[in-house]
Amino acid sequence: xxxxxxxxxQELANAIGTIDGLRSSPIVPPSxxxxxxxxxxxxxxxxxxxxxxxxxxxxxxxxxxxxxDWRSSQLLMDSFLNSDxxxxxxxAVETIxxxxxxxxxxxxxxxxxxxxxxxxxxxxxxxxx
Numbered sequence: 553x554x555x556x557x558x559x560x561x562q563e564l565a566n567a568i569g570t571i572d573g574l575r576s577s578p579i580v581p582p583s584x585x586x587x588x589x590x591x592x593x594x595x596x597x598x599x600x601x602x603x604x605x606x607x608x609x610x611x612x613x614x615x616x617x618x619x620x621d622w623r624s625s626q627l628l629m630d631s632f633l634n635s636d637x638x639x640x641x642x643x644a645v646e647t648i649x650x651x652x653x654x655x656x657x658x659x660x661x662x663x664x665x666x667x668x669x670x671x672x673x674x675x676x677x678x679x680x681x
Contacts, residue, residue: 555681557609561591564611564652564677567644574632574639586618586670587628589641594679606680613675615641618668625671626660633657633673641675651680 558578565578568589575588584590594609615632619625631639642654656676663672 555607557594557596560594560609560679560681561611563648564591564613564645564679565589567648568613568641570647571632571639571641571644574641583666584616586616586668587632588616589632589675590614590616600680609679609681611677611679613641613645613677615673615675616665616670617672618670619662629660629671629673645677653678 561578565576568574568576568591573587575585577584577588577590580590580592581588590613592612592614594611597608597610600606600608615629617625617629617632631637632641634640634642636643645652645654654675655678658674660671660673663670
């Protein structure tokens with residue numbers, strides 16, 4: 553199967569972008585408005601099946617929620633981390649098909665980007681192509 557990394561990044565961003573109130577970007581933007589999911593460049597395991605049958609691309613999708621107050625920011629992040637439901641990133645990503653799986657979510661951390669404090673979580677998405 554032939555694929556491009558750019559097309560898959562866009563496909564992931566489009567799926568995540570269906571979540572009401574969550575922006576998404578297939579590239580790392582120079583600036584953004586929160587909440588946002590940023591699809592990073594993948595690591596690629598080529599030829600995981602014989603004779604060029606399949607590659608596995610692993611993307612890190614980073615969720616950013618600005619911290620206006622801790623409780624509301626954490627509750628919003630929690631809604632994106634649910635395994636199903638209208639705000640679930642996992643559910644949105646996995647609508648792409650059986651060959652896509654949100655496998656892991658990191659612990660939330662605090663980080664400043666410029667002068668803005670964000671709560672961020674890294675999601676590991678496995679994509680077979």
